[in-house]
Amino acid sequence: MGIMTDSILDNARAFILREGRLLERRLFATLFQAAPAGGVMDSLRAYQNPDGGFGHGLEPDKRCPDSLPIDVEIAFQTLLAAGGPLAEPMVSRACDWLAMVAAPDGAVPLAFPVMEAYPRAVHWSDWTYTPGLNPTAGLAGLLHQMGADHPWLTRATDWCWSALEDGFPGDAHAMSETLVFLEHVPDRDRAERLAQRVGEWLPKLSHYRADPADPSYGVTPLHLAPTPGSRWRRLFADDVIEGHLDRLAGDQQPDGGWAITWEPPGAASTLEYRGIETLRALRVLTAYQRI
Known part of the structure; x- marks a missing residue:
């Protein structure tokens, strides 16, 4: 070192x-x-479309120009990384789009079948069309980190709590999204109760690479x-x-x-x-x- x-x-x-x-x-x-x-x-x-979502391969593994939730998440991450103005109109427009495409309970998937008309990596397939903690928890956590206030965020937060009552996800990507949510959601008592169990859950996760020598x-x-x-x-x-x-x-x-x-x-x-x-x-x- x-x-x-x-x-x-x-x-x-x-x-x-x-x-x-x-x-x-x-x-x-x-x-x-x-x-x-x-x-x-x-x-x-x-990268922002007229509908308020983000696309055009902002996440480069698919070349779809249409708005997809994963691209909205990348946009939020980039905005936070840059330290830009968190009240940017692009954020509220993206939230409006999330509200429009979300399931009635507020959950969103990573992608939609529209991307099948464009080049994409093999792993971008139909499993990404199912709403889940990946990316709903990550999106909600990032918006809480921004201090955002939007009706979709309220729905998504309630859905995340409900999903986590059934236990943590089994995949490290979904757990990573969950940890963003738990780190920034305003209900700190509830988040800390769940946080106490994260350490024991990590070794059970698929795609978790604990060994630095593992290539x-x-x-x-x-x-x-x-x-x-x-x-x-x-x-x-x-x-x-x-x-x-x-x-x-x-x-x-x-x-x-x-x-x-x-x-x-x-x-x-x-x-x-x-x-x-x-x-x-x-x-x-x-x-x-x-x-």
């Missing part, structure tokens, strides 16, 4: 400038070069606790976090970017997701003072 040299950041910057899309270039400038968040907001607006795809402790101040950092021993930080730092590729461990639908999608993952790695390593 050790503090990383500036060349790590410099090489990553070169990769993002060379291969990343405009959104990641603007976000890098905001996060690491003190650029105003307005540039990120302008880039995000290009396969999965959700790691650094996805769940991306900063030392995360609500979930205390779930993991120091040596586990340090091992994953070592692995993350060591995974930087010779071209300056970070690789991905799944198969996107094309070369452009691959580079776009590598830009996203490179920024994620830099943010985590910076938060843990490895850069």
Whole structure:
């Protein structure tokens, strides 16, 4: 373990400038070069449709221009990362769209069959059409983090509580979404009661990658606790976090970017997701003072 040299950041910057899309270039400038968040907001607006939702491959594994809940979630995550104005009209418009496409109980799926007309990764299939904690809990948690107030958020929050009464999900992606919800939902007493059970549940999850030496795809402790101040950092021993930080730092590729461990639908999608993952790695390593 050790503090990383500036060349790590410099090489990553070169990769993002060379291969990343405009959104990641603007976000890098905001996060690491003190650029105003307005540039990120302008880039995000290009992905918002007239119906208020987001599409156009904001999540690059499907090239569908139509609005999808997963793309709305990426938009919210990007807005929060950039520190942009949380009262942005784009947020309320996206909430209106979520209310329009949600099930009567408020839950939303990751995607809709409209994406089948466009290139997409193999894992983007009909399982993503079922409303669930992934992404409903994540979307609701992000909106609570923003301090948003919208009728859909009330419905979605009630649905999430009801779903969690039946137990935690069995997949690490859905658990990651659940943890965003539990970290930011206003009912702290109820959230903390559930939070006490998270640690014992993690080893049971599919796609959870606890071992930093495991090269396969999965959700790691650094996805769940991306900063030392995360609500979930205390779930993991120091040596586990340090091992994953070592692995993350060591995974930087010779071209300056970070690789991905799944198969996107094309070369452009691959580079776009590598830009996203490179920024994620830099943010985590910076938060843990490895850069």
